[in-house]
Amino acid sequence: MxxxxxxxxxxxxxxxxxxxxxxxxxxxxxxxxxxxxxxxxxxxxxxxxxxxxxxxxxxxxxxxxxxxxxxxxxxxxxxxxxxxxxxxxxxxxxxxxxxxxxxxxxxxxxxxxxxxxxxxxxxxxxxxxxxxxxxxxxxxxxxxxxxxxxxxxxxxxxxxxxxxxxxxxxxxxxxxxxxxxxxxxxxxxxxxxxxxxxxxxxxxxxxxxxxxxKDRGVQAISFLVKEVQMLELKHDIQKKVKTDMDKQQREFMLNQQMKTIQDELGGNPVEQEINALKEKAKDKKWNKDVDEFFHREVEKLGRLNPAAGEYSVQFTFCQTLLDLPWNEYTEDNFDLKHANKVLDEDHYGLEKVKERMLEHLAVLKLKNDMKAPILCLYGPPGVGKTSLGKSVARALGRKYARMSLGGLHDESEIRGHRKTYIGAMPGRIIQNIKKSKSSNPVFILDEIDKVSKHFHGDPASALLEVLDPEQNSEFHDNYIEHDYDLSKVMFIATANSLSTIAPPLRDRLELIEVSGYLLEEKVEIAKRHLIPKQLENHGLKKSDITFPKDIIELIIDGYTRESGVRELDKKLAKLIRRIAKKIAFEESYNKKLTKADVREYLGVTEYSKEKYQGNEFAGVVTGLAWTAVGGEILFVETSLSKGKGALTLTGNLGDVMKESAMLAHEYLKSHADELDLNPEIFEKWNVHVHVPEGAIPKDGPSAGVTMVTSLASAFTQRKVKKNLAMTGEITLRGKVLPVGGIKEKILAAKRAGITEIILSEQNKKNLEDIKEAYIKGLKFHFVNTIMDVLEIALLKAKVDKPMKIE
Known part of the structure; x- marks a missing residue:
């Protein structure tokens, strides 16, 4: 215009x-x-x-x-x-x-x-x-x-x-x-x-x-409108460009001034950070491909604006790469005698477990290759599974790393998050490797049976790569974006139960059972480890208090019921605290503990062990049971009453135990002649089988021989042999099958005053694993059939006041 x-x-x-x-x-x-x-x-x-x-x-x-x-x-x-x-x-x-x-x-x-x-x-x-x-x-x-x-x-x-x-x-x-x-x-x-x-x-x-x-004016308006729009657009562009230029010029000027000031003060801190990263990288022992990968990431860092959010993300990533111990290994101490000594110092008992650990270390010494099965220690809580791993690390001179998997439900906890996510970080495997500052630590995967599935993924499946010796040399973490070698890491998993571990994961593990401690072993553990530790924790000297053996047994029997020693440790701590208080208040106390002192400090006994009750009654037989807190004896009681042959079972019994009672009843019906019983009596008498302590759930087939002996004693009114206990599964054909938990059951029988035990012939081999001192004074009867059991258990003599069973 x-x-x-x-x-x-x-x-x-x-x-x-x-x-x-x-x-x-x-x-x-x-x-x-x-x-x-x-x-x-x-x-x-x-x-x-x-x-x-x-x-x-x-x-x-x-x-x-x-x-x-x-x-x-x-x-x-x-x-x-x-x-x-x-x-x-x-x-x-x-x-x-x-x-x-x-x-x-x-x-x-x-x-x-x-x-x-x-x-x-x-x-x-x-x-x-x-x-x-x-x-x-x-x-x-x-x-x-x-x-x-x-x-x-x-x-x-x-x-x-x-x-x-x-x-x-x-x-x-x-x-x-x-x-x-x-x-x-x-x-x-x-x-x-x-x-x-x-x-x-x-x-x-x-x-x-x-x-x-008029038309000329309208046409002129159309031309002018286009011209106005074009001029407005030009004006907006020029204004925007001018604003951008002003902002860039302002930033440029400020950056130049800042750089000048920084140079006067000793240099640009951003450049110093990047140079520091490059200097540290010179000392790393990583492979060529990792070195190239790191320098590419550092160059990318140098191109970013330090004020941008991406800069801090990229800097943290480069710092993480530097902190990881690529190809950095501690030197193993392959003195197996030293390792054996360390394991014995830290743990009393657990002979089989320690032997397997030493075998593992022996193979490692000879082959110098970790491509061996991943060990999985399973057993009840408090038996020392986690501390065994710590002892192995001390014996080998390796770093120790532990990761608790309890309740883990997000796969990214194992594999990490990608860098693009806000707050991304490596998985806990890589984090623990970084923390241990070694690529060959002893790595404890605690509570591997507690891993759960979730919509965020299946962590158990992510663990397959970690625990497979053929794959973990190239473990891929989403955050690191580069393969990391885990093949030199010694993984030891722990679990309380095998039933909840996914089958593909269980297939990669070598399972080692860590059974509960016996009373005698708990006494030794208390004397060697728990009491000295608690005395030190509470500022007392050994001379301040003495724990006689019978007092330790009293605390174990009367105040704890567990397979491990955690509860025992708490009770000892409570008792020593009370003594520490008396010393602090300058009150008098017995330096040698007595039963009265234990009652004063810990209160009345919380648990009572079953004792053998004699054989005066027909139908009462002593059985042996395994629980998560060790072995126990239990009584099976049978009573008869006039009726139509009904069978009643009480005592909080599980399905398998109920089936054992029915099996025993049917067996006696079919073999009545051999016991001189009239087959008709089974239709004239109601049978009631009861197992005391109904508040405690009971299940399993091992009470089968006890059930059949109790029923036979009730129907024949014959006495059961004195101080006798038994355990074993029965079949309808009259066979006696082996059961588990023999070690715990034998110790429970011995503590209850039992002198003779009936076991399946196939359980004879289990006695070889038990120290001779524990079975001294016990007589064992090994049987194959139910008739063998009844011949040993039932006496010819009848009870004092027998019922007339006709």
Whole structure:
């Protein structure tokens, strides 16, 4: 808008408008033949005053001739402004009659002419081309509109848009805006704006050719709207670019100043951090591929803006890579005698477990390769499974790492999170390796049976790679994004129960049972480990208190019921605290503990062991049971009453134990003759079998022989052999099958005062695992059939007051 155009030659003048009446334009007399002046790159509209520079010879001659005569000429735009010598075909048909207002001879020798448009015309024919164009013309009249609301709105819109264009355009002088604001004549205003709109000559020519002023105004509005939109877009882009440039320049200046200050203070801390990472990397023993991977990540770090959040994430990642002990191993101490000594010092008993540990270390010494089965220690709580792993680490001189898997349900706890996540970190396997600062620690996977599935994944499946010697040399952690070698790590898993471990995971483990401690073993553990530890924890000396053996046994029997020694440790701590209080208050106390002292410090006994109750009653037989807290004796009682042969079972029995009672009952029915019983009595007597302590759930097949002996004693009214206990599973054919927990059961029998024990012939081998001192004074009967059991257990003599069973 308002840009200077190229006319006959270039013009540096601003178009001017002559404001007046429309009639002055309509009443202009147009000669039938007019000299034609071609205009370059502009179009003259009626009413517009236009200064042009004339340079071509033909045009100069035309101007001189016309100026001396009528002063009227016809102006027509060239179709192509680059043509220097236009012909008739190079001109548009419609032009504007112009009147020469003034001719100016410029100091540089050029000629400038001020002309004013008067009226539109159409060229009918070019009558002469020399010395300049002359053409017969037909005058055209603009169709004006009445001053209705629509026309007024068009004029107002044109004025507003023109002013808006002028405001956005830096090339428009303030005078142009002033001129537009002060034009009152609508015809002059429309023509002025059409003449000076920043559009090409073709579009201006189209505007000139429109006869209706109203339509010309509407078309001009469409051109102006596009121009306003384009100018606004340019303005927004320039403003945005300027803002961005200002921000960048500001940041650049601040960074330069900061760098200068930092250089004065000793250097850029970001560069120092990156250089420190590179320096540390020189001391790493990692492989070439890991080294290349690390340096790529450090280079990526250097390209990041320190103020961006990604920088701290990337820096933490590089730091983690550096902290990991790639190919860093502790030297193993393969002195197996030393290892044996350490295991004996830390743990009393557990001979089989310690032997298997030493075998594992022996293979490691000879082969120096960890591709061996992963050990899994399973057994009841508190028996020392976790501390065994710590002892192995001490024996080998390795670092110790422990990871509790109890309640773990998210796979990312094993494999880690990808770096893209907020708060991402490595899995706990890699974290513990980093913490141990060694790639060959003894790694305890505690409570592997407590891993659970979840919608976040199955951690047990993620552990398959960790615990497979064929795969863990290339363990992939999602955070590290590079394989890490776990093949030199000695993994030891612990579990309380095997039933909840996934079969594929259990297949990768070598299972070692860690059974509960016997009373005698607990006494030794208390004397060697627990009491000294608690004395030290409570600031007492050995001379301050003495624990006799019978007192330790009393505490174990009367105040604990467990397979391990955790509860025993707590009771000893409680007792020693009471003594510490007496010493602190300077009160007198017995340095050698007595039963009365134990009762005073720990209260009344919490548990009572079953004692053998004699054989005065028919149908009462002593059995042996295994529990999670060790072996126990239990009594099976049978009573008969007149009825129709119903069998009642009580005492909180499980399904398997109930089936054993039914088996025993059916066996006696089918072998009544061998026991001199009338088969009809089974239909005349109701049988009630009860196992005392109904609050405690009881299950398992090992009470089968006890059940059948109890029933046989009740039906025959014969006495059961004195001080006799038994255990074994029975079949309907009368076979006696082996059962488990023999060691615990034998010790329980001995503590209860039992002298003879009946076992299956196939359990004979189990006695080889028990120290001779534990079975001294016991007599064993090994049987194959139920009849063998009854022959040994039942005496010929009947009870003192036998029932008449007929």
């Amino acid at each position: 308002f840009g200077s155009g190229m006319m006959d030659n270039e013009s540096d003048f601003l178009p001017i408008i002559a404001d007046g009446d429309d009639k002055d334009l309509k009443n202009v007399e147009v000669p039938s033949v007019l000299p034609i002046l071609p205009l370059r790159n502009t179009v003259l509209f009626p009413g517009v005053v236009l200064p042009i520079t004339v340079g071509r010879e033909r045009s100069l001659k035309l101007i001189r001739d016309v100026n001396q005569g009528s002063k009227l000429l016809g102006t027509v735009a060239q179709k192509d402004y680059t043509v220097d010598k236009p012909e008739a075909g190079d001109l548009y048909e419609i032009g504007t009659v112009a009147e020469i207002m003034k001719v100016l001879e410029m100091p540089d020798g050029s000629t400038s002419v001020i002309i004013q448009g008067k009226r539109r015309f159409r060229i009918n024919e070019i009558v002469s081309e020399e010395p300049y164009f002359k053409a017969s013309v037909e005058p055209l009249t603009d169709i004006t509109s009445k001053d209705d609301n629509e026309f007024n709105a068009i004029v107002g819109s044109l004025k507003d848009l023109s002013i808006k264009v002028a405001q956005f355009s830096a090339n428009v002088p303030p005078e142009a805006t002033f001129a537009v604001k002060n034009i009152e004549n609508s015809t002059f205003l429309i023509n002025f704006i059409c003449s000076n709109t920043d559009i090409n000559v073709d579009d201006k020519q189209k505007l000139l050719e429109i006869e209706s002023l």
